[in-house]
């Protein structure tokens with residue numbers, strides 16, 4: 084029994100997306116076919132998966148396939164699959180809303196600038212809705228596997244505001260997407276040659292057969308010229324074997340890249356990939372890619388990982404988080420296991436010993452790829468492009484990789500070698516710990532670093548003054564994760580890492596006897612002033628001491644050796660977390676005019692407060708009472 088047509092409105096985000104799709108000049112129109120073929124292939128994967136529990140879903144059609152057909156008279160292009168199909172409700176839900184949180188988040192990024200947005204969309208892929216790039220009307224006819232023929236559905240829309248849904252009878256399970264092509268698109272895509280070439284370009288590696296009708300040369304009659312005509316015979320137009328199951332030598336570079344595009348919608352080529360069959364206790368195939376740029380939601384640690392899990396070529400799940408540690412969440416690809424049961428669940432994945440071994444193996448593989456990229460940096464024979472790849476990776480994903488120091492103890496040393504930093508000798512973040520070590524001064528016993536909110540703050544910090552004077556390199560760190568991750572890296576290759584803002588400065592052998600003697604004398608002479616300062620600042624500073632780390636600045640703040648840095652404390656406070664109240668130590672420079680002026684000054688109390696507040700400012704913070712600070716300074720200036 085057929086039901087009347089029902090009108091439904093698109094969810095607001097879909098309407099917005101469609102407007103963009105239809106109104107932006109799409110530089111790369113043909114990707115619509117890739118998207119629709121990919122959906123058809125997903126639908127078949129889903130059927131195969133559901134049929135594991137209920138074999139009757141195959142009905143009388145066990146061979147899964149995708150058919151692409153066109154009609155030059157009606158100007159339609161139709162993509163048909165015999166996959167899982169859609170029920171009426173699923174059609175309404177899935178083709179009228181955007182369920183994926185990622186897509187919705189992405190919509191929030193749109194700027195309203197059509198050109199920029201179109202580019203963004205191109206990177207992202209808009210799935211089903213990309214059909215409206217070439218069609219002014221789309222009908223979807225579908226029947227879910229296992230449902231009665233009368234429970235079919237026809238969904239149709241012109242891609243503006245709303246869509247219609249009605250019940251139909253459809254004998255065959257699965258879905259046909261019928262594109263009513265716009266005139267320009269009709270002229271281009273209603274051709275076997277054109278469609279074959281687009282399929283060859285984007286969808287060759289789809290593991291199911293993609294079928295098209297064969298064409299035959301028909302001689303012209305009555306002096307008419309001959310032409311190619313479609314027959315009723317179907318032929319497979321793609322390779323139809325899952326790309327990762329082929330031997331490496333049988334896959335071209337282009338095919339690896341296009342497979343990457345297929346699974347990521349990334350328009351840029353990946354920086355590197357690695358394809359291996361792993362044998363041994365656990366058998367699996369891995370095809371892992373390192374993208375060239377970060378997705379907009381890289382910082383969402385709950386976001387699904389980019390690795391798809393297959394078991395013996397059957398697609399099991401996207402977002403198989405258990406297969407990749409969090410700090411490698413930027414890796415994309417496929418893992419196909421020969422050992423896991425087909426009905427493996429997410430819970431089971433967490434506990435499986437095979438999965439653990441796959442994760443360890445894949446982690447090592449990714450670190451290996453990164454090491455290779457890093458090696459190219461210094462390889463004279465490498466092309467300029469190859470040389471720049473690691474820097475590109477680092478700029479996009481370096482901060483994420485740093486999380487690995489705290490997350491993956493087993494690989495900490497390998498990760499440490501992959502780190503890159505800016506330093507007092509290099510603004511670009513290209514200094515590795517090994518480079519730093521190689522440049523260490525004789526007598527230098529530690530790798531010095533400083534963390535701050537920004538690179539500029541780090542670079543101009545008073546804490547660096549004595550290091551500058553002595554020509555000692557200091558690593559500059561301004562990533563949010565630095566402070567946390569560095570906690571896990573006490574030393575590199577036997578040399579300790581030392582924050583220049585923690586504890587008393589200890590330049591060890593780098594300070595000569597005369598300097599040491601001078602510092603001791605200054606400390607002695609300064610004792611009475613220090614006592615007064617301590618008293619004046621007893622609410623703010625844990626201690627006040629003389630330092631030799633300053634050259635141009637009068638004072639700076641430091642924290643105890645094991646203490647939390649002031650920057651981290653600030654960050655945690657901003658994030659609304661409770662931070663134990665630890666007072667910093669104020670260090671003063673006995674050589675500085677302002678400090679010399681303290682002794683005997685009638686403004687001693689105000690000067691002491693100013694000294695402290697300025698040290699807070701120099702370090703990137705705000706005085707506790709900014710108005711009082713301004714008042715004091717003004718009083719002295721007047």
Ligand SMILES: Nc1ncnc2c1ncn2[C@@H]1O[C@H](COP(=O)(O)OP(=O)(O)OP(=O)(O)O)[C@@H](O)[C@H]1O
Pocket residue numbers: 118122123125126164166167168169177178183208209210211212258
């Ligand atoms: N051929 C099809 N058969 C069954 N369901 C389909 C088919 N095409 C689309 N769908 C359903 O519509 C939903 C939306 O499709 P769409 O292409 O917009 O997003 P997606 O496939 O989830 O994501 P993406 O294309 O970015 O991977 C799909 O998730 C699926 O549920």
